[in-house]
Amino acid sequence: MNRFWANLRRNYEQGRISPLLIVGLGILLAVVLFGLIGPFFTDATNAQVGAVRPRRPPGGDYLLGTDSQGRDMWTLLIYATPNTLKMGLIAGFIGVGLGTVLGLIAGQFGGWIDAVIRVISDSLLTVPAIAILVIIAGNIDRMSTFVMALVVASLGWMFTARTVRAQVLSIREKAYVEVARVNGEGPWEILFREVMPNIMPYIVASFVGTVSGSILAVIGLEALGLGALEEMTLGNTIYWSQQSSAVLRGYWWWWGPPIVMIALIFIGLFLTSVGFDRFANPRLARR
Amino acid sequence: MSKEIVRYIATRFGQLLVVVFVAVSVNFIIPRLLPGDPVQTALARLQTSGGAANVDIQAVSAAYRARYGLDAPVWQQYINYWGDLLTLDLGVSFANFPEKVSTMIGNALPWSVTLLAVATLIAFSVGSLLGARLAWPTAGRGIKSLVPFLMVLTSIPFYLLAIILIYFFAVVLKWFPPAGGVDTTRIMRLDWATTYDILEHAFLPCMAIVLGNVGFWALGMRSQMVNVLGEDYITFAEAKGLHPRRIFVWYGMRNALLAQVTALALSLGSVVSGAVLVEVIFNYPGLGSLLYVAIRGQDYFVIQGVVLMLIVSLAVLLFIVDLLYPLLDPRIRR
Numbered sequence: 001m002n003r004f005w006a007n008l009r010r011n012y013e014q015g016r017i018s019p020l021l022i023v024g025l026g027i028l029l030a031v032v033l034f035g036l037i038g039p040f041f042t043d044a045t046n047a048q049v050g051a052v053r054p055r056r057p058p059g060g061d062y063l064l065g066t067d068s069q070g071r072d073m074w075t076l077l078i079y080a081t082p083n084t085l086k087m088g089l090i091a092g093f094i095g096v097g098l099g100t101v102l103g104l105i106a107g108q109f110g111g112w113i114d115a116v117i118r119v120i121s122d123s124l125l126t127v128p129a130i131a132i133l134v135i136i137a138g139n140i141d142r143m144s145t146f147v148m149a150l151v152v153a154s155l156g157w158m159f160t161a162r163t164v165r166a167q168v169l170s171i172r173e174k175a176y177v178e179v180a181r182v183n184g185e186g187p188w189e190i191l192f193r194e195v196m197p198n199i200m201p202y203i204v205a206s207f208v209g210t211v212s213g214s215i216l217a218v219i220g221l222e223a224l225g226l227g228a229l230e231e232m233t234l235g236n237t238i239y240w241s242q243q244s245s246a247v248l249r250g251y252w253w254w255w256g257p258p259i260v261m262i263a264l265i266f267i268g269l270f271l272t273s274v275g276f277d278r279f280a281n282p283r284l285a286r287r
Numbered sequence: 288m289s290k291e292i293v294r295y296i297a298t299r300f301g302q303l304l305v306v307v308f309v310a311v312s313v314n315f316i317i318p319r320l321l322p323g324d325p326v327q328t329a330l331a332r333l334q335t336s337g338g339a340a341n342v343d344i345q346a347v348s349a350a351y352r353a354r355y356g357l358d359a360p361v362w363q364q365y366i367n368y369w370g371d372l373l374t375l376d377l378g379v380s381f382a383n384f385p386e387k388v389s390t391m392i393g394n395a396l397p398w399s400v401t402l403l404a405v406a407t408l409i410a411f412s413v414g415s416l417l418g419a420r421l422a423w424p425t426a427g428r429g430i431k432s433l434v435p436f437l438m439v440l441t442s443i444p445f446y447l448l449a450i451i452l453i454y455f456f457a458v459v460l461k462w463f464p465p466a467g468g469v470d471t472t473r474i475m476r477l478d479w480a481t482t483y484d485i486l487e488h489a490f491l492p493c494m495a496i497v498l499g500n501v502g503f504w505a506l507g508m509r510s511q512m513v514n515v516l517g518e519d520y521i522t523f524a525e526a527k528g529l530h531p532r533r534i535f536v537w538y539g540m541r542n543a544l545l546a547q548v549t550a551l552a553l554s555l556g557s558v559v560s561g562a563v564l565v566e567v568i569f570n571y572p573g574l575g576s577l578l579y580v581a582i583r584g585q586d587y588f589v590i591q592g593v594v595l596m597l598i599v600s601l602a603v604l605l606f607i608v609d610l611l612y613p614l615l616d617p618r619i620r621r
Contacts, residue, residue, distance in 0.1 A: 119301070119302065119305055120305065120309075122302060123302050123305045123306045123309065124306075124309070125553060125556070126302075126306065126552070126553065126555070126556050126601070126602065126605050127306060127309075127310070127556050127598050127601070127602070128555075128556045128557070128559040128560045128563070128597050128598065128601055129556065129557070129560055130559075130560035130563055130564075131310075131559075131560075131593075131594040131597040131598050132310070132313060132594070132598070134578065134582065134590065134594060135313060135314060135317055135318075135590070135591070135594055136313075136317060138582060138590060139317050139318055139320075216444055217560075219444065220444070220446070220560060220561075220564055223446065223564055223567070223568075224564070224567065224578075224579055224582055225579075225582060225583060226582065238447070238450075242567075242568065247450055247453050247454050247458060247465070248453075248458060248465055248466075250458060252454060255450055259443075259447045259450065259451065262443070262444070262447060263439070263442070263443045263447070266442040266443060266444070267438070267439055267442045267443075269442070270438060270441065270442040271438070274438075
């Protein structure tokens with residue numbers, strides 16, 4: 001543990017840990033804590049339809065007001081935020097996992113399998129994701145947050161696959177891989193003992209990007225009404241406020257807080273990814 | 288034409304074919320993975336949701352079964368599906384029964400294309416200029432303080448910016464209309480009043496897309512400029528005694544823009560995804576709203592048609608960008 005802190009301190013002094021990374025992780029931590037600690041101080045039933053007086057502005061009994069279905073916005077926000085984050089994380093894990101495997105296969109084995117993976121991922125990268133996701137999500141009868149994460153993950157692997165493939169190709173040519181090969185390591189040993197550790201930073205970096213992209217897609221699908229409508233999520237809150245024309249009727253406390261929360265999540269992820277680039281690539285830090 | 292450029296075009300064309308093929312196949316396969324046939328399922332859902340009480344479900348269903356040969360083997364259906372698409376037959380709407388999906392898309396398409404093209408062009412050029420200005424070696428504190436602001440703008444999804452814009456500029460200040468493409472009472476004519484009306488309605492949606500994208504282009508351009516300005520040929524140009532502004536614009540910006548165009552091609556997909564939602568929020572009469580209404584009403588063929596339209600037209604557009612790219616970058620032309 002001491003070594004960990006010493007390492008951290010050295011990295012900080014060398015300027016590899018930028019303020020961007022600290023602020024980004026700080027915002028994300030705050031958002032996560034909000035969802036973890038909040039339930040201890042609120043009554044979950046207040047977030048159910050018809051639990052409180054509808055259309056109350058913020059203040060008094062209701063910190064953030066209530067929506068026109070009689071739900072307390074503050075309680076709703078506390079339960080919706082972790083659900084949205086959860087979908088992003090699940091989709092991120094699956095997408096990055098799939099992308100890593102495909103990228104490793106493409107980079108390690110080359111040939112026609114590489115060509116197929118490359119053409120498919122390059123093509124899918126240019127497609128408007130929402131179009132394909134709408135077809136998939138629209139045909140699922142029972143939607144849940146987990147299924148939603150799966151749907152979004154189906155288009156969340158291309159960027160990781162591309163990055164991993166490029167890294168594998170470049171690392172394979174390095175002298176230490178050559179040495180390992182001469183020492184009699186087989187292709188799998190080389191892949192897992194020599195190549196994998198060196199592409200970890202890239203995998204972590206694309207994980208942050210994939211989570212961000214997944215949350216974006218999830219909220220987009222939910223705003224179209226394709227989400228699990230009975231679950232409390234930030235995207236569904238936006239959807240219901242749209243359905244009740246909350247913007248035109250001036251209920252800013254209905255759509256405002258979820259937007260702020262979503263913005264905080266995205267800003268946190270964005271700063272983390274920029275900051276992490278500088279951490280993983282010391283050449284950038286010196287600028 | 289050299290061998291390389293033929294190969295380049297062939298690869299890009301191959302990519303276009305893959306996208307179209309995948310899009311059509313996904314559109315065909317996914318609804319058929321479910322038990323029952325797609326039309327039956329769609330109509331059953333339509334009935335339960337009460338979306339189209341005035342439609343004679345049985346008649347429509349029978350007509351579809353005969354028309355699309357849904358009793359035929361799957362491979363036959365697949366071939367028929369391609370045949371229909373190639374003759375631009377996308378089926379008819381359930382909700383507005385005899386109306387053809389292709390007509391509905393044809394009506395919506397100009398709205399979407401114009402909005403998206405104008406907004407993307409503005410965001411791209413303003414963003415790139417701003418980014419170049421930010422990379423200028425003696426950029427002042429004032430302009431540098433824009434960076435965090437741009438970072439915040441890029442990270443917020445732009446359909447959420449749209450909600451905020453509507454609230455402030457249409458609900459509170461009432462400067463712009465909150466929704467729609469034109470005044471509902473307007474008879475479309477080619478005159479000033481109509482043009483003004485259209486522009487007035489398009490302003491906020493356009494602003495939402497521009498604001499949501501400008502940061503992306505500015506930040507991208509800035510980092511590209513920083514890279515380019517570190518190149519040897521810039522030092523060489525300085526050593527020759529060229530004017531700094533000339534070096535900056537003709538040696539720096541011109542090269543940095545190349546990467547920006549590549550990024551444009553790669554990001555158009557997500558811009559379109561976002562623009563679909565902006566249209567929904569503004570109830571703008573484009574493809575996005577058409578898709579939204581179709582999803583709400585379980586209007587099966589309309590959803591399919593719009594989705595195909597989005598994917599295929601974007602793929603064609605990207606192919607055109609790819610064809611223009613050698614004109615910008617002589618290294619590919621060789």
